[in-house]
Every structure is written in C-alpha cells, then in structure tokens.
Amino acid sequence: MEQFALDAIERLTTRPREDGTSFTVDPLTPVLGAEVSGLDLTKELTPEQTADIKRAFLAHHVLVFRDQQLTDEDHKRFAALFGPLHPVAAPVDGSDPYILEISADKDSRAVAGNGWHADGTADAEPSLGSMLHLTRIPEAGSGGDTLFANMHLAYDMLSPAMKTFLEGLTAVHDGALPWKGQTPPAGYEIPRNEHPVVVRHPETGRKLLFVNGPYTSHIVQLSRGESDAVLEMLYAHIARTHLLHCRVRWQPGTLVFWDNRCVQHHAVWDYYPHSRYGRRIAVDGTRPTA
Numbered sequence: 554m555e556q557f558a559l560d561a562i563e564r565l566t567t568r569p570r571e572d573g574t575s576f577t578v579d580p581l582t583p584v585l586g587a588e589v590s591g592l593d594l595t596k597e598l599t600p601e602q603t604a605d606i607k608r609a610f611l612a613h614h615v616l617v618f619r620d621q622q623l624t625d626e627d628h629k630r631f632a633a634l635f636g637p638l639h640p641v642a643a644p645v646d647g648s649d650p651y652i653l654e655i656s657a658d659k660d661s662r663a664v665a666g667n668g669w670h671a672d673g674t675a676d677a678e679p680s681l682g683s684m685l686h687l688t689r690i691p692e693a694g695s696g697g698d699t700l701f702a703n704m705h706l707a708y709d710m711l712s713p714a715m716k717t718f719l720e721g722l723t724a725v726h727d728g729a730l731p732w733k734g735q736t737p738p739a740g741y742e743i744p745r746n747e748h749p750v751v752v753r754h755p756e757t758g759r760k761l762l763f764v765n766g767p768y769t770s771h772i773v774q775l776s777r778g779e780s781d782a783v784l785e786m787l788y789a790h791i792a793r794t795h796l797l798h799c800r801v802r803w804q805p806g807t808l809v810f811w812d813n814r815c816v817q818h819h820a821v822w823d824y825y826p827h828s829r830y831g832r833r834i835a836v837d838g839t840r841p842t843a
C-alpha cells in the first residue's frame with residue numbers, strides 16, 4: 554500500500570471552558586467522523602462553540618449529534634451557521650424549499666442515497682454539506698445505518714502514477730442520470746457541469762477525489778471505454794477500502810452533518826419493510842476547483 558497522509562488538521566478532543574459551554578468531540582475512526590456530546594442544538598451556540606464546531610467539522614468531516622429534539626427552525630438556525638441554506642433541487646409542491654424529507658416504508662420501491670454518492674454534484678456549485686435529522690428509525694431497532702467515505706484519503710491512497718494520471722482530467726456530472734427511468738418534476742432544470750476529477754477542499758486546500766457513481770457520466774479527455782474502466786476502478790476503490798469508511802448507527806433524534814465537498818455517503822436500505830424518516834437541510838457550497 555502506498556504511504557498516505559492522515560488528516561493534516563489538528564484533531565479536537567475536548568475544549569474545557571469554565572463557563573459550562575464546553576463539549577466533547579470523540580472520533581468514530583482515526584480518519585473519519587466524530588460524535589459531539591454536550592451541545593443542545595435547540596439553543597443558540599456561542600461564538601466560541603461555533604468556532605470549535607467548525608474546526609471539528611474540518612478535522613472530522615462527519616459530525617454526529619445525539620438526542621436532539623429539533624424544530625425545523627432549530628435545524629435551519631444550526632445549518633445557517635455554516636452559510637446560506639441550499640434549496641432542495643426538485644421540491645415537492647407546497648413543501649419547504651429548504652427541507653428534503655428522507656422517508657422509506659413498506660410501500661417504498663427505492664430510497665434516497667442507497668449507493669455511494671455525494672449530493673448534487675451535477676450542480677455548478679454543489680452543497681457544502683448536509684444535515685440530516687432522523688426522528689424515526691426502523692421498528693426492528695437496527696438497520697438503516699449510513700456509511701461515509703473520506704475522499705481525501707481515497708485520493709491519498711492511490712499510487713503516485715494514478716495520481717499523476719488523474720491530475721488535470723475533468724468529468725461531466727449529469728443531473729439526468731439519477732432520474733433514469735423516472736420523470737423529473739415539471740419545471741426542474743436538469744443541471745450538467747464539468748468538474749476536475751481531483752479537486753482541492755476550498756477551506757483546507759487538501760486534495761480529494763471528486764467523482765461519484767450516480768452523477769459522473771464520463772471523463773472528458775478519455776474515450777468512453779477508457780472512462781468507464783477508470784471510473785469503475787475508482788468506485789471499487791471507494792466502496793472496498795474500508796479504511797476510508799465510518800458507519801453511523803442512527804437513533805431517533807440523531808443529527809448528522811457531513812462535508813459534501815470531501816465525503817461520499819451510502820444510506821444502506823437493509824430494513825425493508827420497516828420505516829425510516831428524517832429531514833435534511835443543506836448549506837450552499839462553491840464551485841469545485843483543482
């Protein structure tokens with residue numbers, strides 16, 4: 554295995570403060586995810602708490618907050634600390650334009666996110682991140698976990714020759730692909746954009762792999778056959794390299810905030826015919842750049 558760099562950013566564990574506003578951040582794995590304890594997101598965070606959460610987000614990429622009994626307003630207020638809210642791509646008529654319902658039950662024929670992906674990468678400016686708050690977990694009491702994969706490490710673990718090959722390539726991300734076999738809602742303008750295959754995180758500058766199965770149609774500089782083979786190899790690398798992954802087991806009231814710029818996720822649908830329900834709010838991002 555090639556030598557790879559672990560997170561360059563200092564990890565945050567505990568930040569003791571005498572005024573009682575401290576909280577703890579416990580890593581889920583050495584390279585991805587952390588559980589944050591001691592914060593009540595129904596309350597406004599202090600500037601110091603907000604700064605620490607932002608640091609933890611950049612260091613761990615996926616933050617898990619337990620036992621949060623949130624209204625939509627609480628959820629939106631917390632999301633807005635990270636930037637303007639990102640509208641839902643194809644909102645259901647009459648619904649809140651910033652809240653995506655994630656719902657599955659015995660009548661579901663498919664569920665959102667059941668495969669490795671990043672959200673909305675066909676957009677010119679995909680979201681910075683998403684916050685999903687689940688209020689219902691499968692009745693069986695298990696199943697419905699979400700897996701996350703660290704795209705910095707996915708890049709770092711490639712061979713030097715493969716890194717050199719991918720540098721400078723661009724890929725088309727096509728918003729029509731996830732709708733294959735279905736009709737997008739009337740008026741939905743399907744996004745299609747070209748992004749570098751290797752991009753830099755806009756806040757940390759760290760490189761990462763930026764292609765994903767549901768949205769990436771092809772690598773522009775390669776023939777179709779070459780592009781399919783390279784993308785398939787990269788997706789297998791992402792799916793099979795467990796060192797890149799962390800797993801979140803949900804409870805009612807869990808909120809998870811992931812960095813959509815450097816993490817892919819996979820909502821595992823292993824609980825049919827049971828039900829699972831939550832609400833997701835995303836934050837605006839910027840154009841991915843090499």
Ligand code: SIN
Binds near residue numbers: 685
């Ligand atoms: C998604 O945002 O893709 C769904 C995530 C989940 O249901 O865990």
